Amino acid sequence: MTHVGRDSSALSVHFCRCRQRNFVAAVALFVGIGLSGCVSRDVYQAEELPPQLQAPTVTNTKKLDLSGLTTVTYNNDIIDNGDILEVQILVGLNTKDNPPVMQPRVNEAGAISLPNIGEVPVRGLDLPTAESAIAAACIQRGIYRSPQVTVAMKKQRTNQIRVIGAVKNQGIYNLPRGSSDLFSAFVAAGGLADDAGTMVDVRNPSAPNTTPLDRIASGFGNSADFAQIGHSQDTPVEARNTSSTFRVDLVSATKGAGGSYNLQDGATVNVERRDPEAIRVVGLVNKPNRYEYPVGEELRVLDAIALANGTSNRAANKIFIVRQLPSQQQPAVIQTSIREAKRNGDMNLKLAPGDIVSIEQTPTTVLLDSIMLIRFGVGASLGTFF
Template identity: 40%
Template structure:
């Protein structure tokens, strides 16, 4: 059969390190546990959520100043908080307000107005009109991929996943968060005192970006929240869906899909393949490839040991090949079985006189 030739070539060609047993299985060959992303407690990924009463960069506040004994009339104007955290208040200039509560901002503006002599004992009211939002894109294995505006006070992974409708059943637990590239213009020493022209600027543009890989299980267990910035892209890949191939002395050799909600072991997949075709079959080869390495590794498993010892019934990984091998014992048993069947058949055909 073709699969026998393929296995023989693989085992005999040296395209693997060595044949090892489950007892001596190194850590890099241990198949990872299957974790259903939908079972992860996403609430632990919320990160730091600032109070809505805090003033943040990009927010719009409405400042109303009612004068006391002053010749200035009432002043009411919407003001956006600048990137440096300041608010440009007419007649008063730039006042740092980012990070303050509205009550604190009212006191600071009042003190500034009195210190400058612009107002005498003014009454100041600050209203937080609009909270600025971060535009975050969520793509991949989520129910509703897209770009969403998240309040900066709660711009985190939890909010992003909720906005995108949650993770799909085949979402992987390792995700990536990419931040947009920023333009960086290194200083041209020969032209420090001159404005660089358009071509010079383009020659020195260097995109600077950030990419962070996150394991959702680890982050959730540690309660480590992940905050997102404006322009971030959350990439959720699908689980590795390569099937497990079962060959050899089984009733239904085929490819079998890995479950998305539980681990799959050697005995499980042999059961899925209908069981063994020979009662004396015992030797099983699990052929496993490690990502990034060209050679395959062969793990030798005993069927009967796997039924008795939990360690022998190894967990399978995506893309594994499970081959139930022929041995001298299985060949001898087949010959004996055929001989017995042939003898029984011949006896039943002897004419009776």
């Protein structure tokens, strides 16, 4: 019995020593591999990253002040097709001699039709100038000698605007033409959606030029008729957008870059949707996988590691970021480290959509893995004998 026990103990020790030698050989092999690394392309250090390799700035459109997209130069008193006016003409002290109050609609030719007076062009005129135009027409056509004309805006025509893309409520909305602009369109559609981008395409159905509207010369008499009744002889100008299609960068627009954001009747507003490419987190992490890049938010290296449920090796430190640039065929490789990213915010690099974040093996991580493997192997071996 004693001899058999001695043989068993010697056999166990011999077996363990063989296992240890094998594990030590494996450690040497792994360390050699880790030290050799991979000889490849140039690697950029995070602290010396050139501007062209830096991730683009992420803009959260929900935080932009879109009030700058309102129409600030538009005159609500300018008359346009489809408007309903209220016209009152006083010709004497006796109210019976005065014609009734009229509410003509501006037709597609830009004129109103008044009983006993006929058509008077008014599109593009402001209200005081329209009063002068109607009075001048009455005098020239021999209807009244010295009429007192009052013109008021009864109801402005509304523009039908279609709003599509990354807004909360897509649809067709009726906007007063005096406030028919991008900001009003966004408000009508409930605001921008969470995945809204910064570019907006606007398509107007037509693009008339901004031209003087000399209604006096085209409709009746000359400018002297206006001077007789005390109004300016300045020729009114039609306020219209001169582009049938244009693109608006919301970031530039909200920073005061300027621009005309008027929308014509029948215009279409299309807000781009952002669908950033997912990032990949690989290497020494617990859950290597593809992860969605958040819309309108920054994503940094430590955030990506957190998405992958942390590192799988306590000694993990070295990080490679593989970034594909549109202007280059080969991707760029950027190096940083977990320790530096925790100590210095600048080293916790901002990621770009499509980046690959690789937590790399190093001699230290290989050695730690090997030690853990040896401990596991020795424990398992001894467990078979006791």
